[in-house]
Amino acid sequence: EAQVTQNPRYLITVTGKKLTVTCSQNMNHEYMSWYRQDPGLGLRQIYYSMNVEVTDKGDVPEGYKVSRKEKRNFPLILESPSPNQTSLYFCASGWTPKNTEAFFGQGTRLTVV
Amino acid sequence: GNSVTQMEGPVTLSEEAFLTINCTYTATGYPSLFWYVQYPGEGLQLLLKATKADDKGSNKGFEATYRKETTSFHLEKGSVQVSDSAVYFCALSEGGGNKLTFGTGTQLKVEL
Numbered sequence: 001e002a003q004v005t006q007n008p009r010y011l012i013t014v015t016g017k018k019l020t021v022t023c024s025q026n027m028n029h030e031y032m033s034w035y036r037q038d039p040g041l042g043l044r045q046i047y048y049s050m051n052v053e054v055t056d057k058g059d060v061p062e063g064y065k066v067s068r069k070e071k072r073n074f075p076l077i078l079e080s081p082s083p084n085q086t087s088l089y090f091c092a093s094g095w096t097p098k099n100t101e102a103f104f105g106q107g108t109r110l111t112v113v
Numbered sequence: 114g115n116s117v118t119q120m121e122g123p124v125t126l127s128e129e130a131f132l133t134i135n136c137t138y139t140a141t142g143y144p145s146l147f148w149y150v151q152y153p154g155e156g157l158q159l160l161l162k163a164t165k166a167d168d169k170g171s172n173k174g175f176e177a178t179y180r181k182e183t184t185s186f187h188l189e190k191g192s193v194q195v196s197d198s199a200v201y202f203c204a205l206s207e208g209g210g211n212k213l214t215f216g217t218g219t220q221l222k223v224e225l
Binding site for chain 1: 117149154155156157158159162202212213215216217218
């Protein structure tokens, strides 16, 4: 089954404790991206990757890091989480020139206290 | 920059009512337009899309027409069901397609 898998689904952590949210896709997509969803703001892009070892900032990259060592994986890293990073996070893949649909993971609800 | 504006929600309708969710956009070129749906506790799923002016996207009884002259992509359905209750996002993509620009989302609640 074609899917984008995020883990964990829910996470509560404390300020300053490094964490990683994993994202994996099994569709051989070149493009992957991270979004955060906040009430009244919709989804905003954090980082994206057009291929292995190629990453770039989106609209709200501050406080986040990503890596793309393999085509299927695109982890989101919060080196020192802060309460303003409490949000719902989505990983997406797709957007090759022949495929304009983005496939989304089920989301990770992060709470930073 | 690009932007998408959706009507404020929540929208509450009775089953079998007609649905319209307005969406207008601002873009510098010729974007592709999308409607995504988010059911409770799930990620976003593509509902329909249109890639050029006057195209009509349709799926599951939902329709939207790409209107370049009014920069709009309104979502419509003739008869909603309780199972259509979800949050609907209008979005656009331009150029190389490395980003979707989303509206703020419109929550739809359909009651019996």
